Amino acid sequence: MQIMNAMTRQCWLGLMVTAVLALGLAGCRPAESTGEQVGGAADRPVIGVTLLNLSSEFIVMLDDALQAKAKELGVELIVNDAQRSPERQIQQVESFVARKVDAIILNPCEVEASSPAVDRAKEAGIPIVNVNSETRSTPDAFVGSRDEESARLAMGYLADRLGGKGNLVMIQGYMGQAAQLKRDQGAREVLAAHSGLTLLAEQTAEWDRAKAMSLMENWIQSHGDRIQAVFAQNDEMAMGALIALEQAGMKDKVRVAGVDAIADALQAVKAGRLDATVFQDARGQAGAALETAVALARGEAVERENYIPFQLVTRDNVDRFLKP
Amino acid sequence: MSNPTQPCPVLQGGQRSWAARYGLVIALLILGGALAIRLPTFFTGTNLLIVARQISINGILAVGVTFVLLTGGVDLSLGSVVALAGVVAAGFAHPGDWPLVVPVAMGLLAGTLCGAANGLLVTRGRVAPFIVTLGMMTAARGLALVLSGGRPVSNLSPEFTAIGSASVVGIPVPVLVFSAVAALSAVFLNHFRPGRYIYAVGGNAEAARASGINVHGVKLLSYMVCGAMAGLAGIVLAARTTTGQPNAGVGYELDAIAAVVIGGTSLSGGVGGVKGTVLGALLMGVISSGLDQLNVSAYYQQIIKGLIIVAAVWLDSRGKK
Incomplete structure (x- = not known):
C-alpha cells in the first residue's frame, strides 16, 4: 500500500513536472533561427x-x-x-x-x-x-x-494654461524612485520660475490609478474649487485624477497633465478629456x-x-x- | 481556543467585555469628532459617500476573507485575484461586445475558480493555506499578465464602467454592492447552518468533524466565497478605474486582512464576524481619507496606520481577558 502510494506520488510529480515544462516551452519566444553559436x-x-x-x-x-x-x-x-x-x-x-x-x-x-x-x-x-x-x-x-524634462514640459504646459498664476496640486510617484525624484525636481523648477503659482497640496499615489482617484476625491473635498490644475507624475495617476474630477463635475474648470503617453491617456487627450501628456519615446x-x-x-x-x-x-x- | 463541548462557539460578543464590543465604535466616534473639528467639510453627505465609495473595494475583500479567517485559514492571493478578475472582466467588456452580464459573470467565475483551487489544495491536498494562497498570489498575477500581454485592458463600455461610477438613488453603486455583500454575508454566517458550521470548524475542527460536519466542504466553501468576492472587487475596481490592470491590487490582501483583524476576528479562527469587519474597513477608510484631506505626509500615514492595527488588536485581546 505504502509502495503504491509512493509510486502514485512519483507519477503525479512526473506529470506535474512535464506539465510545467510544457508551459515553460509555450511561454518561450519563438527562437530566431540558428544562433547556436553564442558569441x-x-x-x-x-x-x-x-x-x-x-x-x-x-x-x-x-x-x-x-x-x-x-x-x-x-x-x-x-x-x-x-x-x-x-x-x-x-x-x-x-x-x-x-x-x-x-x-x-x-x-x-x-x-x-x-x-x-x-x-x-x-x-x-x-x-x-x-x-x-x-x-x-x-x-x-x-x-x-532626462526625466526632469518630462515634468518640466507638463508643468510648463499647465503654467501656460493658467497664465502663470493659480493653484495646483501634484500627485507624486512612488517616493524615492529615480523617476519620482527627477520628475519632482523638474516640476519644482517650473514652480520656482512662476511666483504666481501655488502648490496647494502634494501626496504620493504610488503610480497607481485607483490610489490617485481616491486622493483626488479627498482633495476635491478639502480644497474644492480652489484647485485649478493637477500635475500627475505618470499617466495612470493622471487618469485616476481625471475620473475623480469628471465624477465631481469639475473637469471643465481644472487642467490635468500626466507623463508617459500610455494608450489610455492618448485616447483621453484625443477625446478632449485629458489636457496633456508627455511622450517618452x-x-x-x-x-x-x-x-x-x-x-x-x-x-x-x-x-x-x-x-x-x-x-x-x-x-x-x-x-x-x-x-x- | 474555545470550549470544545460547544459546537457553535460564540455569537458575536457572547462573553466579550463592553470595551471589546464597543471599542471600535468608540474609536470611530473619537476619530470622527477630531476630524469634524479640523475639517468642517468632512461630515457632509457628499464627503461621507465618497469615503464609503473609497472603502467599498477593500470592504468587499475584507468581508470575503472574513469567511476564510473564521475557518482558521488565510488567503494571500486576494490582490492578484482582483487583478486577474479585472483583466478577465475587462476583456469581455469592450463596447458592443457582450451584454453586461457576461463580463460580470466571467470576472466572478475567474475569482471563484481561484478560490476553488485554493480550497481544494488546502483540503484535499493538505497543503498549508499560507503556502497554497502564496502560490496562487504569484500564479494568478502571472496569468493576469499573460492574458493581458502586460498591458492594461482599456476601452470599456459605458455600461460596464457605470458599475464604478453610477449612483442609484444618490448612493454610488460600489457602496450598494459592498452593503449588499456585507448584509448577505452577516445573515448567512449568523442564521444559516453552513454559516454556523464555519464558526464550528474554525473553533475546533476536530470537534466539528466528530459532530458530523463536513469540514472539507465547509473550508472549500469559505475559499470559494472569498475568491468570488475578490472577483467582485476586481470587477468594481476595473469599472472604477475604467481599465483592467494586470498590476492592480498589489498589497490589497494585507489591507483586507488588517480590516478584518481590526474588526475583532481572530486569526486562529472561530471568533468574529462581518459586523466587526465592516467597522474595521470603515475605520481604515476614514483614517486614510481624513489624513489625505489634512494633507498629512504619506510617510506618517503609514506609521499611523501601522500603530492603529496593532493597537486595535491589543485592545481587543485585553478586553477579552
Missing part, C-alpha cells in the same frame, strides 16, 4: 538584454521596440526580465558574461544596487549600454531621456540603445550619452502618437 562572428552579434520589469507597460513597449529593431539589424537578442530585483539583474549580467555575448543592454532596476552589473561587464571587457535609467557606475554608453530609446550596442560590439566609436527628447502631447498633435 559568434560579428556579422550576427548576440546581445544580452536585462529589463527592469516586463509587467510594466513602458518596459513592454521598450521590449517590443528592441525585438523589432533586432530583426531589422539582424541581431540575436537574449532578453531577461529582472522583475524589479537588482540582485537578479546582476546574476543575469553574470550569465551573459559567462556566455560571452557580444554586448549587453542594461535597463537598470536601481541607481546603486544595479551598479555591480555594470562593473561585472566592464571587468569582463564586454561593452554595456544603459537604457532608460542610470546607474552609479558609468557604462560604455547611456541612452535614455520607447522606440527611439530602444533603437538607439541597440545600434549603440552593436557598434560597440564591432569596436566602433559611439556617442557616450544619447538623450532622446520628450515630446508634449496635446489635442493638437495627438494623432501623430496614436497607433493606427
Whole structure:
C-alpha cells in the first residue's frame, strides 16, 4: 500500500513536472533561427538584454521596440526580465558574461544596487549600454531621456494654461524612485520660475490609478474649487485624477497633465478629456540603445550619452502618437 | 481556543467585555469628532459617500476573507485575484461586445475558480493555506499578465464602467454592492447552518468533524466565497478605474486582512464576524481619507496606520481577558 502510494506520488510529480515544462516551452519566444553559436562572428552579434520589469507597460513597449529593431539589424537578442530585483539583474549580467555575448543592454532596476552589473561587464571587457535609467557606475554608453524634462514640459504646459498664476496640486510617484525624484525636481523648477503659482497640496499615489482617484476625491473635498490644475507624475495617476474630477463635475474648470503617453491617456487627450501628456519615446530609446550596442560590439566609436527628447502631447498633435 | 463541548462557539460578543464590543465604535466616534473639528467639510453627505465609495473595494475583500479567517485559514492571493478578475472582466467588456452580464459573470467565475483551487489544495491536498494562497498570489498575477500581454485592458463600455461610477438613488453603486455583500454575508454566517458550521470548524475542527460536519466542504466553501468576492472587487475596481490592470491590487490582501483583524476576528479562527469587519474597513477608510484631506505626509500615514492595527488588536485581546 505504502509502495503504491509512493509510486502514485512519483507519477503525479512526473506529470506535474512535464506539465510545467510544457508551459515553460509555450511561454518561450519563438527562437530566431540558428544562433547556436553564442558569441559568434560579428556579422550576427548576440546581445544580452536585462529589463527592469516586463509587467510594466513602458518596459513592454521598450521590449517590443528592441525585438523589432533586432530583426531589422539582424541581431540575436537574449532578453531577461529582472522583475524589479537588482540582485537578479546582476546574476543575469553574470550569465551573459559567462556566455560571452557580444554586448549587453542594461535597463537598470536601481541607481546603486544595479551598479555591480555594470562593473561585472566592464571587468569582463564586454561593452554595456544603459537604457532608460542610470546607474552609479558609468557604462560604455547611456541612452535614455532626462526625466526632469518630462515634468518640466507638463508643468510648463499647465503654467501656460493658467497664465502663470493659480493653484495646483501634484500627485507624486512612488517616493524615492529615480523617476519620482527627477520628475519632482523638474516640476519644482517650473514652480520656482512662476511666483504666481501655488502648490496647494502634494501626496504620493504610488503610480497607481485607483490610489490617485481616491486622493483626488479627498482633495476635491478639502480644497474644492480652489484647485485649478493637477500635475500627475505618470499617466495612470493622471487618469485616476481625471475620473475623480469628471465624477465631481469639475473637469471643465481644472487642467490635468500626466507623463508617459500610455494608450489610455492618448485616447483621453484625443477625446478632449485629458489636457496633456508627455511622450517618452520607447522606440527611439530602444533603437538607439541597440545600434549603440552593436557598434560597440564591432569596436566602433559611439556617442557616450544619447538623450532622446520628450515630446508634449496635446489635442493638437495627438494623432501623430496614436497607433493606427 | 474555545470550549470544545460547544459546537457553535460564540455569537458575536457572547462573553466579550463592553470595551471589546464597543471599542471600535468608540474609536470611530473619537476619530470622527477630531476630524469634524479640523475639517468642517468632512461630515457632509457628499464627503461621507465618497469615503464609503473609497472603502467599498477593500470592504468587499475584507468581508470575503472574513469567511476564510473564521475557518482558521488565510488567503494571500486576494490582490492578484482582483487583478486577474479585472483583466478577465475587462476583456469581455469592450463596447458592443457582450451584454453586461457576461463580463460580470466571467470576472466572478475567474475569482471563484481561484478560490476553488485554493480550497481544494488546502483540503484535499493538505497543503498549508499560507503556502497554497502564496502560490496562487504569484500564479494568478502571472496569468493576469499573460492574458493581458502586460498591458492594461482599456476601452470599456459605458455600461460596464457605470458599475464604478453610477449612483442609484444618490448612493454610488460600489457602496450598494459592498452593503449588499456585507448584509448577505452577516445573515448567512449568523442564521444559516453552513454559516454556523464555519464558526464550528474554525473553533475546533476536530470537534466539528466528530459532530458530523463536513469540514472539507465547509473550508472549500469559505475559499470559494472569498475568491468570488475578490472577483467582485476586481470587477468594481476595473469599472472604477475604467481599465483592467494586470498590476492592480498589489498589497490589497494585507489591507483586507488588517480590516478584518481590526474588526475583532481572530486569526486562529472561530471568533468574529462581518459586523466587526465592516467597522474595521470603515475605520481604515476614514483614517486614510481624513489624513489625505489634512494633507498629512504619506510617510506618517503609514506609521499611523501601522500603530492603529496593532493597537486595535491589543485592545481587543485585553478586553477579552
